[in-house]
Amino acid sequence: MPVISCILTEHDLLLVLLAAVMCAIGSFATTRLWRNAVAARQRDRFHWCFLTGVTGGSSIWATHFIAMLGYQTPVPATFDPKLTVISIVIAILGTSLGIALTTSSNRLIARLVGGATLGLSIAAMHFVGMFAYRVDGIVSWDQTYIVLSIVASIGFSVLATFYMTGGRAPAFLSRTNAAVISLILAIVLLHFTAMDAFSVAPIAGLSSGADSGAFSAMAMSVALVALLIVFTGFSSEVIEFRNKTRSEIDLNYIATHDELTGVPNRRKFSEILADRCAKTRDTGAEFSLIMIDLDRFKPVNDTLGHTTGDAVLKRVANRLEHVIRASDFLARLGGDEFAIIALGSTGDRSNVLRLCDRIIDVLSRPFIINGHVIELGASLGVAIAPAHGTTADDLTQSADIALYAAKDAGRSTYKLFETAMADEVQLRRSLEIDLRRALNREEFEVYYQPQVDAKSGDYSGAEALIRWRHPQRGMLSPVVFIPLAEELGLIGPIGNWVLRQACRDAVTWPSHLSVAVNLSPAQMMDRRLPKSVKSILNETGLDPARLELEITETSLIGNDVQALAVLNELRAMGIAISLDDFGTGYSSLSYLHRFPINRIKIDRSFIDRIPTDVDSAAIVQAIAKLGGSLGMKITAEGIENEEQWSFSKTEGCDHLQGYLFSKPIPGSEIGALFDTKDSAERAA
Numbered sequence: 161m162p163v164i165s166c167i168l169t170e171h172d173l174l175l176v177l178l179a180a181v182m183c184a185i186g187s188f189a190t191t192r193l194w195r196n197a198v199a200a201r202q203r204d205r206f207h208w209c210f211l212t213g214v215t216g217g218s219s220i221w222a223t224h225f226i227a228m229l230g231y232q233t234p235v236p237a238t239f240d241p242k243l244t245v246i247s248i249v250i251a252i253l254g255t256s257l258g259i260a261l262t263t264s265s266n267r268l269i270a271r272l273v274g275g276a277t278l279g280l281s282i283a284a285m286h287f288v289g290m291f292a293y294r295v296d297g298i299v300s301w302d303q304t305y306i307v308l309s310i311v312a313s314i315g316f317s318v319l320a321t322f323y324m325t326g327g328r329a330p331a332f333l334s335r336t337n338a339a340v341i342s343l344i345l346a347i348v349l350l351h352f353t354a355m356d357a358f359s360v361a362p363i364a365g366l367s368s369g370a371d372s373g374a375f376s377a378m379a380m381s382v383a384l385v386a387l388l389i390v391f392t393g394f395s396s397e398v399i400e401f402r403n404k405t406r407s408e409i410d411l412n413y414i415a416t417h418d419e420l421t422g423v424p425n426r427r428k429f430s431e432i433l434a435d436r437c438a439k440t441r442d443t444g445a446e447f448s449l450i451m452i453d454l455d456r457f458k459p460v461n462d463t464l465g466h467t468t469g470d471a472v473l474k475r476v477a478n479r480l481e482h483v484i485r486a487s488d489f490l491a492r493l494g495g496d497e498f499a500i501i502a503l504g505s506t507g508d509r510s511n512v513l514r515l516c517d518r519i520i521d522v523l524s525r526p527f528i529i530n531g532h533v534i535e536l537g538a539s540l541g542v543a544i545a546p547a548h549g550t551t552a553d554d555l556t557q558s559a560d561i562a563l564y565a566a567k568d569a570g571r572s573t574y575k576l577f578e579t580a581m582a583d584e585v586q587l588r589r590s591l592e593i594d595l596r597r598a599l600n601r602e603e604f605e606v607y608y609q610p611q612v613d614a615k616s617g618d619y620s621g622a623e624a625l626i627r628w629r630h631p632q633r634g635m636l637s638p639v640v641f642i643p644l645a646e647e648l649g650l651i652g653p654i655g656n657w658v659l660r661q662a663c664r665d666a667v668t669w670p671s672h673l674s675v676a677v678n679l680s681p682a683q684m685m686d687r688r689l690p691k692s693v694k695s696i697l698n699e700t701g702l703d704p705a706r707l708e709l710e711i712t713e714t715s716l717i718g719n720d721v722q723a724l725a726v727l728n729e730l731r732a733m734g735i736a737i738s739l740d741d742f743g744t745g746y747s748s749l750s751y752l753h754r755f756p757i758n759r760i761k762i763d764r765s766f767i768d769r770i771p772t773d774v775d776s777a778a779i780v781q782a783i784a785k786l787g788g789s790l791g792m793k794i795t796a797e798g799i800e801n802e803e804q805w806s807f808s809k810t811e812g813c814d815h816l817q818g819y820l821f822s823k824p825i826p827g828s829e830i831g832a833l834f835d836t837k838d839s840a841e842r843a844a
């Protein structure tokens with residue numbers, strides 16, 4: 161109460177109001193800067209403490225000085241310039257020191273000492289300022305109010321420190337606002353309680369009253385300068401806040417978006433999916449998850465390079481963005497995997513299936529990049545919540561299973577999840593795991609199918625054909641595991657193993673017999689292939705002229721430059737190249753012309769239908785003639801009877817291969833077979 165009566169009866173209320181505004185703005189700006197000082201890294205902390213000290217000290221001093229100017233003394237009053245300057249220095253240095261102490265450590269003692277230093281510096285500034293206040297009268301001090309004012313200043317400064325350094329504020333206030341109020345109370349209570357301690361009695365005969373007009377002008381000037389300082393400090397805080405907000409937005413964007421394509425990334429996808437699943441659990445609302453995997457993307461990356469691969473991925477993302485609806489969510493999960501959370505499909509599954517059709521359509525259209533025409537395609541797996549899962553994990557698993565099924569179904573297609581698919585996928589997954597270990601566990605074997613001279617019927621060599629002796633599933637055909645090995649990137653080591661084993665076996669055969677080894681398209685894309693082949697030949701001692709490598713047209717499509725370089729190197733080493741399964745693919749005549757091919761193998765699907773099927777017979781005739789005129793050898797595959805042998809021989813095929821002569825047999829048996837001189841006799 162004495163404080164309020166001191167304000168009302170002994171002060172110019174207008175200047176008290178100005179001091180109050182100064183105090184509020186100054187405390188607000190100080191706490192914001194103080195917050196930055198607390199949060200700053202070590203190297204920036206000094207600067208934030210200094211800025212807080214200058215802003216806080218100036219506003220504390222200005223509040224005091226303006227209020228002093230508003231004090232209505234009955235006697236003439238002036239200010240001692242030296243002590244006035246010292247009081248402002250105390251305010252700034254004391255506040256800076258106090259703030260620095262509060263930010264120096266998390267320990268309670270640091271906060272107590274820092275808060276007390278701040279409170280003491282407010283008090284010291286005030287009393288030095290009071291000594292600077294020179295009055296022509298009799299001054300007396302009340303010690304109780306002096307002590308009370310200092311206790312109030314220290315107490316509320318410590319409380320402000322408590323809130324600024326993480327202390328819990330009352331429920332209706334933020335910590336910073338609680339600190340603002342505490343700081344205001346520290347300054348105001350100190351000033352007006354200390355003013356209650358101060359009284360001055362006029363000396364009879366001296367003129368009474370200070371020059372209130374001059375004091376008001378001084379108060380305005382001080383307020384202006386102090387506000388400028390406070391706003392300078394506050395501006396720094398605003399700039400810092402904006403920069404921080406901007407970088408937080410940038411960081412958030414970077415963290416949730418794919419750098420290459422600009423669409424949301426896996427992290428964002430997981431968030432949105434979890435959110436949608438939670439809503440579905442609450443409301444039962446239906447939505448679909450579409451997993452997209454590009455077909456034939458790896459060869460693009462391997463053959464045309466990562467820059468082209470990246471350009472393709474950007475175009476894919478762009479096409480997908482155009483095909484989805486505004487309510488759908490597209491993300492790139494990594495590599496060539498994309499996902500769509502189709503929210504717009506609620507209630508009608510045909511909507512999502514139509515969307516899948518559109519996706520397959522747009523991704524099947526060629527991409528023209530740097531003059532290359534790239535044909536991809538996509539496999540899609542669809543799962544619908546809540547029917548196929550209500551958690552992100554379950555739904556993703558269902559969509560993945562459907563995706564596997566789509567790939568197995570021949571790609572460029574989509575599959576909607578069905579429960580039965582899960583068993584197939586389980587089977588495939590366990591096969592994948594086993595395949596990764598099969599090489600180390602020596603579970604592969606090479607079988608050989610002999611090839612014979614069409615005219616003489618003598619053996620001319622054999623084709624190496626891999627088998628997998630699976631510990632639980634028995635002997636597995638390459639049809640089952642070679643595509644899987646290609647997909648898992650295991651074909652390189654497996655192919656090398658077959659080649660090494662075939663060369664080792666072939667050196668033990670009579671020297672006029674050759675060995676043919678299949679190369680998968682993925683092996684052909686490996687620039688290191690000629691080097692590996694050379695090293696295997698050196699290691700096994702097989703004459704390169706006895707080795708034939710069988711490739712398919714698939715190895716050449718879209719891989720012209722690389723394939724030509726690899727084939728030329730192999731040919732230069734003396735190795736023969738044969739084009740397998742001819743007639744089933746593009747059967748492009750330009751391949752025969754452009755690539756160094758020694759032999760064409762006519763696919764057994766044509767041989768199978770001769771001589772009865774006129775068209776197949778015509779195809780065999782045409783291929784044999786064409787190959788012959790290009791100086792190539794011709795092998796007819798899949799000879800199962802005498803008519804097929806006779807027809808193929810008549811049409812000009814040089815060599816024959818098929819069950820009529822022998823099925824593929826283990827390496828341990830082929831040597832004995834070669835000892836049999838007349839294969840025709842055996843066949844008969």
Ligand SMILES: Nc1nc2c(ncn2[C@@H]2O[C@H](COP(=O)(O)O[C@H]3[C@@H](O)[C@H](n4cnc5c(=O)[nH]c(N)nc54)O[C@@H]3COP(=O)(O)O)[C@@H](O)[C@H]2O)c(=O)[nH]1
Nearest residue numbers: 625626637638639658678679680740798799800818819824
């Ligand atoms: N990249 C690699 N591919 C390989 C390797 N080993 C085999 N393969 C490829 O797997 C496919 C299936 O091979 P396989 O089950 O061994 O079948 C071969 C023969 O058994 C079969 N054949 C031969 N003659 C007949 C016949 O008269 N009738 C009949 N029904 N089938 C017959 O043909 C397959 C040989 O085909 P090809 O290679 O086209 O000459 C197959 O595509 C193999 O290429 C490997 O190590 N790497």
